Amino acid sequence: MTINFDKMFTFSQPGRRVFGFGTISRVGKEARSLAGGPRAQVITDSKLMELGLVEPVIEALKAAGLETEVWAGVAGEPTQGLIEECRKDIENFAPDVFVGFGGGSSIDVAKIVAGLMTNPKDLHDYFMKDLGVGRFENPSKPLLAVPTTAGTGAENTWLAITSLDDVEGKVGFADPKIIPPRALVDPGLTMALPPGITASTGIDALTHILEPYLNANTNPFTEALALQAVRIVPVFLPRAFKDGKEKEARFQMMMQATLGGLTLNYGGVSEGHLIGQMVGGRYHIPHGVSQGIALPYCLRYSLDIFPEGLANLANWWGIDISGLDIKEAGLELIKASVDLLKELGMPWNLRQIEGVNRDDLPEMASAIATQPYFITTAASCCRKINTEKDYLWILERMYEGNFLD
Known part of the structure; x- marks a missing residue:
């Protein structure tokens, strides 16, 4: 992991939490x-x-x-x-x-x-x-x-x-x-959730833990939580999706959601949430669904900026990266993220969303690059100064389903 030892980071703990069934x-x-x-x-x-x-x-x-x-x-x-x-x-x-x-x-x-x-x-x-x-x-x-x-x-x-x-x-x-x-x-409160909501909220929890690790604020807290999440979520989210009554799966996913909230406090978000919030708001897509669609393409964007981070995540995901260089390992992580979305029956490109028009992409890219909330978030979290062209690069790949190029 690459840590900027000259940069301070802030972390704060919320008040008392009581976790568990019942x-x-x-x-x-x-x-x-x-x-x-x-x-x-x-x-x-x-x-x-x-x-x-x-x-x-x-x-x-x-x-x-x-x-x-x-x-x-x-x-x-x-x-x-x-x-x-x-x-x-x-x-x-x-x-x-x-x-x-x-x-x-x-x-x-x-x-x-x-x-x-x-x-x-x-x-x-x-x-x-x-x-x-x-x-x-x-x-x-x-x-x-x-x-x-x-x-x-x-x-x-x-x-x-x-x-x-x-x-x-x-x-x-x-x-x-x-x-x-x-x-x-209480994980028991999630036992009756339908599969679709289980899937989209679980992916949202995953992005809340991955983005603070991949962004400019990465620190020992975000690393520890991210490297645990990529071991847990790919195993237990599909199990909760297939059998909502499985207690261990519900327990593990509720814990990852809880840790995801803490991780956001420690490091903030990254390009994935900027893109996902724009797309979700424009087309009235549930937050977890829009975050899921953005995930592979924002990972691909991060691969050129922080390849060792993606390689670390691939290793902890359980992907066999022996014999691969750092970028090849990162690409395997991106493929695994798409496979997870498909296993959960979730869309993985914008063409699968009704009403999305390719002609809308430049306008969305411009909005992300110019609206104050997105500018403030990007300046405090992202590893590079993103331009309208950068956001359009991600959106075009999201539309085409091109997560490898």
Whole structure:
């Protein structure tokens, strides 16, 4: 591994996390201990309500002596309108503690709205629009995060992605004050996930661990976590995909999602998330799916910049790289990533996505190269100064399915 010993890196640990099957049984106790008063606000999505998964949480909170209300309006990725609607609907209730129950979107909405409860200005006022990044002035209301997917690791990150009506593209809160002080991470909550969501969220978790290792901020923490993930995910994600009731597979993937959130805090993302967020937002593709499509082609881009990193990952993936030079080993890793996507029934090029037009690619490349959020992220994480031409190079290969050239 190549480490810049003259460059400092920052790492921070979130608050207490309780991990394991059955930890959801502690939701009442944990929320009660966080609350500075008697009112608990659950933020979730309507699908989980329909499945009956939220009702036991409500009952546990009430049994712990907390007056409880539920806001189940999360749908898709967070937007300004959705966040403002949530804030307006719950502000009269004046929650003392929040419970974010669901996937990454539900937890991100809970993180932002919990912050707005103690930061009463308009949402826009907390964004530095020239950077595309938002930060609060005051600490957030207490938040207990309970993830129900093994993907984003949002319970551990100081990031929350959203959009603003008058700002093109995505913006993001990047603020340690929004890290949930406590989380219950129960692999059992993922047992009922359908195969497609299992696959896409699992790939998302993998990218959250690989990108901080391959980017400019790589350090001993990101290396250790990445080299574990490439041993675990290729084995256990297909098993969870094929048999959602397999406890070991669900345990291992929930752990990788959790570690992925920590790894993002240690190193940030890279080209894969810049490309994936642009493509996903434009064509309304689930985040994990767009990240999966971007993965092989961003690995190919990294091969010319950090070949020893890809060779290390190939070795830990379990690929036989004996007799291969560094770049040849990296190419084997890229092939393995495509094989994994195919095994999971996921798209691996943009032509497989309905509505994607090759003529759109230059516009997307230009947007990534010029929008403040993407510029800020790239400047803080990527190994080189990427140009519009670089992003177009990746997008064209994503469209054609050309991951080897």
